[in-house]
Amino acid sequence: MIRRGLAALAAAVLPAAAAPDHELVHNEIADILALPADTAYGAWLASECTSCHGVGTEGGIPQIHGLPAGYIVGALVDYRLGARQHEVMQTIATRLGEEEIAALAAYFSEAD
Amino acid sequence: MRLNRRAVLGSLAAGAAVLGAPMVMGQAAPRVVVVGGGAGGATAARYIARESSGAVNVTLIEPTRRYYTCFFSNLYIGGLRDMESLGHDYGTLASEYGINVVHDWAVGVDRDARTVALAGGGSVPYDKLVLSPGIDFKEGAVPGWDLSAQNAMPHAYKGGSQTELLRAQVLAMREGGTYAMVAPPNPYRCPPGPYERISMVAHVLSEVNPTAKILIVDPKDGYSKQALFEEGWQKHYGGMIERIGPDFGAQNTSVDPAAMTIDIDGAVESVDVCNVIPAQRAGKIAHDAGITDGDWAPVNPADMSSRADPDIYVLGDAAQQGDMPKSGYSANSQAKVCANAVLGALTDSRVFPARYSNTCWSLIAPEDGVKVGATYEPTEEKIASTESFISQTGEEPEVRAATYQESIGWYAAITADMFG
Incomplete structure (x- = not known):
């Protein structure tokens, strides 16, 4: 149901990506944060992230370990919608469903 | 047990x-x-x-x-x-x-x-x-070359001493000399690697030996990120780089490490450095x-x-x-x-x-980085690409500089992911 909701959201937002509907985005983020998070699944999914996102800050890739869950969910939703643009992250985020985003946010927000 | x-x-x-x-x-x-x-x-x-x-x-x-x-x-x-x-x-x-x-x-x-x-x-x-x-490396892939010739003609395609040898040879080249690369056929390690190497050799030569020439002898019709490399080479290195493809017989190439010559479909060229990257x-x-x-x-x-x-x-x-x-x-x-x-x-x-992904960053000149990447999923038959992206020609210098900075972050992260 949430997946269908996001597809509709994408259809509504993408043609005018410069001005995303903030209320819809906020509702989407809240829906994902309300999902039960599978942290073990998050740890598995996170292994895709750690090829680039290290625990140090060398170079131009931000550290994401320890970021608040709401920030991570917001960033991934924005990448999926194209409201935030980056080729690698949009490609990665496109194949993440709500369950995956919730699991990743739970894992990284608890990671050192 | x-x-x-x-x-x-x-x-x-x-x-x-x-x-x-x-x-x-x-x-x-x-x-x-x-x-x-x-x-x-x-x-x-x-x-x-x-x-x-x-x-x-x-x-x-x-x-x-x-x-x-x-x-x-x-x-x-x-x-x-x-x-x-x-x-x-x-x-x-x-x-x-x-x-x-x-x-x-x-x-x-x-x-x-x-x-x-x-x-x-x-x-x-x-x-x-x-x-x-x-x-x-496949034996006999480039006639005249084998591992006993790798000091005269380095492959530099496994990290370490071969890489150091090739850089030393580039720096020691005579003024106005020729650096040649015999590029590999598909499939091979790191598809953009030979062309990033050409970029880095051109960067060094443009600073220390600007009348030098670079010759690529390539058995392939095309290669990874070709439009990006060709645009960058024109921009940064003028007419320094020439590529000979299969339309001029590059697939019929042999080398003579003692004489430091390359025979390209019967035409013999004397070169000063010869980087042979054989089939793999x-x-x-x-x-x-x-x-x-x-x-x-x-x-x-x-x-x-x-x-x-x-x-x-x-x-x-x-x-x-x-x-x-x-x-x-x-x-x-x-x-x-x-x-x-x-x-x-x-x-x-x-x-x-299973879920797979890849990104390959390449450097064309200092602060001029490009990338190509994709996500993949398993099918019965193969690991199949699902979504992909590639840097565009004509990007602003700030975009290219940010891409280079990303690659530095990636190197730090992946080596930590490997070695702890």
Whole structure:
């Protein structure tokens, strides 16, 4: 149901990506944060992230370990919608469903 | 249970980690042997050891005590990285992850006895074997060249001393001399690698030897990121670089290392530096294990297990898997899928659906970085590309500079992911 909701959201937002509907985005983020998070699944999914996102800050890739869950969910939703643009992250985020985003946010927000 | 001295020592070294770990299937700890300590093997060893918390006994067989990455070696050639920044050792994998690191060559696999023979004598038993041996060069691929000629004509396509040799030769070139590269046919390690190397050689020569020429002899019709490289070469290096393709007979190329000449379809050229990157195949141990079909080792896309033996997994350049390029990033990605599958087979840990990804950054000139990448998923037939992207021609310098900075962050992250 949430997946269908996001597809509709994408259809509504993408043609005018410069001005995303903030209320819809906020509702989407809240829906994902309300999902039960599978942290073990998050740890598995996170292994895709750690090829680039290290625990140090060398170079131009931000550290994401320890970021608040709401920030991570917001960033991934924005990448999926194209409201935030980056080729690698949009490609990665496109194949993440709500369950995956919730699991990743739970894992990284608890990671050192 | 067969144990040799090394295996006993390994068990003792890992003992602290094993104590308190859950007993697995009521047996002694299952044994995983990983051959090759690069992007595939080091990552697989680290993830299996870490995720099992010592419940799996992991042995990593890697001949070199200090590993110099092939990725980023072109930046050393370009004078943008020092060699030590590309070197990594295995101390953390041994001390923090309890991995039994054996510095020796794996020279044979007995698939019935499930043991790996070592060049130094003895053998190591396994329940699951991970082979990540990288590439070897095909004999006779470039007539006139073999490994005995690699000092006169370096390949510099495995990190370390060959890379240092090639940079030294570029710096020592006579004024106005010619650097030639014999590029490899598909498939080969790091598709944009030869062309990033050309970029870095051109960068050095434009500073220290601006009348020098660069000649690429290439058996392929086209190559990775071609439009991006050609645009960048025109922009940064003027008319320094010439490429001869198959339309001018580049597939009929031989070399004479003693005379320092290249014969391109009958036309003989004298050159000052000759970088020969021959055609490639899976590292020798994969062939010795009897799991190859032609040049490469076919694997099951869902878990990187060999199609010839369910107790062997093949990672990285040596694997024939489908759409993923032979890159360090790909090997690192495949290693995590493999580690999850191996742990699922040996312990009661959860197995998750495979997901793969890759990004290849290349540097055209200082601060002018480009990238190509994709996500992948397993199908019955192969690992198939699902979504992809590539840098665009005509991008602003700020975009290119940010892309280069990303690549620096990636190098730090992936090497930490490999070596701890």
